[in-house]
Amino acid sequence: MATFITPPLSLPHHTNLPNSTSPNIDNDRYFANHPTVLLISQCTSLKSLKQVHAQMLRSGIFFDPFSASKLITASALSPYSSLDYARQVFDQIPQPNLYTWNTLIRAYASSPDPTQSLLLFLQMLLQCEHFPDKFTFPFLFKAASELKAFRVGRVFHGMVIKASLSTDIFVLNSLVHFYGSCGNLDFAYGVFLKIPRKDVVSWNSIIMGFARGGYPEEALDVFRGMEKENVKPNDVTMVGVLLACAKKLDLEFGRWVCSYIEKNEISVSLTLSNAILDMYMKCGSVEEAKKWFDRMQERDIFTWTTMLDGYAKLGEYDEARRVFDAMPCQDIAAWNALISAYEQNSKPKEALAIFRELQLRKDAKPDEVTLVCALSASAQLGAMDLGRWIHVYIKKRGIKLNCHLTTSLIDMYSKGGDLDKALEVFCSAESKDVFVWSAMIAGLAMHGHGRAAIDLFSKMLEAKVQPNAVTFTNVLCACSHTGLVNEGRTLFYQMEPVHGVVPGEKHYACMVDILGRSGLLDEAVELTEKMPIARTASVWGALLGACRLHGNLELAEKACSNLLELDPRNHGAYVLLSNIYAKTGKWDRVSGLRKVMRDSGLKKEPGCSSIEVNGVVHEFLAGDSSHPLSMEIYSKLDEVAARLKSVGYVPNKSYLLQHVEEEDMKEQALNLHSEKLAIAFGLITMVPSQPIRVVKNLRICGDCHSVAKLISRLYDREILLRDRYRFHYFREGNCSCMDYW
Incomplete structure (x- = not known):
């Protein structure tokens, strides 16, 4: 550690103090071998550390910067650390040295509230006589990464350049990690390329950034480049590579990676072992996942949850439940995996049954993910009583309504038929992101309030919230449900030139539906012929639905033929065409369609209310x-x-x-x-x-x-x-x- 000249200290007289107390001596490390300071490393609990702290105060060595820094390190970073206590100790130090500032900034960066790290840094700029060094910035970038505070991190990047630290490998590696965490992979890769001598951490940071950011192919390309540069990968490297394989669903390459790990004798940590398990599960190889799971000598909650989640997403609910019951510790992540699997696979009753079981067991408390899943299941089922109970639970527990919960509540109330309550939740929300706005527009749309949905869309633009593809799907649906043809047409043709959202298949399907419902079948057909993207089943389905409304048999048969060519198992197409035949009294054709369905093993989806x-x-x-x-x-x-x-x-x-x-x-x-x-x-x-x-x-x-x-x-x-x-x-x-x- 570098030494710094501190201001003169007035130390209390004590028989154990050194004889020389010159006001200009360098006090850092002066008391390094003092018996009381040496006791810090022997502490095993916060209680024993507090006893040492008391001795330091009595002897006066607490006011020595080096001694104080040792106490802060133990308070903030030891296994028995207490950040609250560390902060109280820190606030008592007259003039903390740079090492002490860095230690507390580091501790806060890894804490549940990284914001405190940034606030402490601002305090440091005002009170510390030394400029931040190469140890300060990696901790700040970590805090900014946790908070996804891109603009703040950019400011720190500028300070790094100003401080002439832009060639330091530790700072640059933390920058790559920061930009990757914020999803700005162009910046991350740009910094990576400028690192003069890349170490394994440099390569790991960019591989993980690409893998987590949804660019698995790029992650694997970087790994191949790492091999060409003869940089030896470690277990962290292989975690990133396996994550990329899982994202690509590339089982063959995943198997090759497992062989590579064994061949190169890479140490298989628990984290790497979990990554291998996760890759097998996500790539659909349940047997290989099960074999690997059985081989694992060490397992943690992530191991069990990976198996549980994998089985659940594959629809093997009995196996998922067996794994859940066998878990040594069922934390809320495990409950969430089971609840969300049912909810996302259109099994809301089962999802809510698991949610009720969680409430009865009381061995884990519902978190934000649990409540979002339960609200979504309630919305699917129309279980308003439970949805309302969850809303009350959120209020009673003092859970802050973030955008995810707000969106789920709006969706639940809208689908439950209580539009006024949905609007109340929307209007009272402190923070509204694009998904909150989109959910409310969807609620108005499904209740037939087309004009109100368009007005809300306008207010969203006034609030400077950028609409996305989901927003436009919802607002176009609103136009479709209420016959607002001109408004829908205007919105559709403004999507890309005005808002930068390229129309996709759902938007074309909505537009065909808008035109078709209003009887503008020729314009609807013309739109399908001019589509710059391939005509999908949803587009032909919208046209077929319009033909059913207006009895256009010839066009209906054409639309149905194209729809079945794309999706031969689409029983809805047969049903719609049957309705048109039945409407016109062509019962022989209805019988013919039913025979085709029987011969193909297709059954009409049973109506369920x-x-x-x-x-x-x-x-x-x-x-x-x-x-x-x-x-x-x-x-x-x-x-x-x-x-x-x-x-x-x-x-x-x-x-x-x-x-x-x-x-x-x-x-x-x-x-x-x-x-x-x-x-x-x-x-x-x-x-x-x-x-x-x-x-x-x-x-x-x-x-x-x-x-x-x-x-x-x-x-x-x-x-x-x-x-x-x-x-x-x-x-x-x-x-x-x-x-x-």
Whole structure:
């Protein structure tokens, strides 16, 4: 450590002090061999360190910069360290030396609150007589990396250049790591190229930066360059290379890397062992992952979670649960892996069952990830009671609403049918990123508030928030649901030139839907022909849906043919074309399509509707008779049917997918649709003041739409029905969609 001249000290008289107390002596290391200072290295607990601190105060050597720095190091960096205590000690030092400043900056950089590292640095600039050195900046870059504080790091980079430290290998390596962590890989690679003598840390930093930043091929290219330069890789290098293999899903190269590790006798640390396991799992080789897992002599929570997460994402839920139950310690990351796997694979009921189990077990507390997953599952299922409970839980626990949680709450309330609450969450949010704005625009869109969605999009631009591809998908959907053709057309053609967002397949599909719904089929076809990207199944699906609305059989057959060419297993295409044939009375063609589906082993996705009553979600399939209250439900349906007929209701039989000769059988088939069963259940179990909220997995059919409108008037009930695409809010015989859907 470099020595520094400190200001004169007035030390208390003590029999153990050296005789010479010249005011100008260099006090650093003066007391290095003092018995009390030597005791610091022997401390094994914070209590014993505090006892040494007390002795140092009594003897006066605490005011010696070197002695104080030793105490700070133990307080901040030892296994029993306490940053709070270290800071209290630091604040008592009259004039800390540079080493002491650096030590505390380093400790804060690795702490849960790296911001304190930056604040301490600012204090250092004001109070320390020495300029930051080559040891200061790597810690600052680490703190900036943790905070993803790109602009702050750029300022530090400028200071490095000004201090003539831009050739120091430690500083440059930390810079590469910083830029990589912030996702600016061009800057990271630029700094890497300027390192005159690259060491293994230099290569590791850029390999890891590319691998984590989503550029696995570049990471592997750098690794090959490292080999050409004859720089011997270590276990950290191989972790980065394996991460790149996992991102590329390149199992063969991953196997080669494992052989390379063995051949070059690279030490296999636990971190590297976990990386090998992760590579096998992500590349889909469960057997090799299992073999490696069984070989591992040391395992940590990451090891177990990797196996759990891998099985869960592959849909092997029984194996995932077996691993979970075998874990020696089930931390919240393990619970999250299981919950998110179900939630992301459209199994919201199972996800919420695991979430409830977590609450009952109480061996881990839900964190932000848990709550986001649970809210998403609640949104999928329409489980508003649980969603509201989670919101209350967040408030009671004092959990700060970051953008992830805010987005999830908006999504949950929007999909649960409580748009006012979604808007309340949005308006009260302190921080709104592009995903928060996009979620609220989506909420307005699905509820049929097209104008409001466009107005919110304008406010987003006024707030200087840059829209992304998701934002435009949502706002174009809003235009589609409410027939805002001109507005949609304007937004679509402004995407790239004004906002720099290149239209993708979803945006073209939305635009085709906007034009097609409004009857502008020729313009929709022209748009598909001029698309600069390949026409996808979603684009042809949008055109086919428009043909169903407007009865254009010839174009429908063309769109269906193209759709099935791209996606031969798309049962929805057959269903849509069957609907068009049925609408025009071409039952022979309906039968022909059904035969093709049977011969191909394709089945129409069964309609499923769910309704939440007193916190319990009840599900109904078409024609379902498994519910405990099935007799009461069908009795209610008979009553409803009689009341509907009394006011002139005539069933729309074109929504049947097969030709049924007997008229009463046609009516019965329509009466068994899942949403009607769910509504009937709501009528017999919920008080009149409660809105009936139904979630359907498919698009609501026209007959069910007409029936829901009439029920809302005849029974004076509010019915909120969410289908696959949007919300229908039935009240007093009307629907919020204004029959434009």
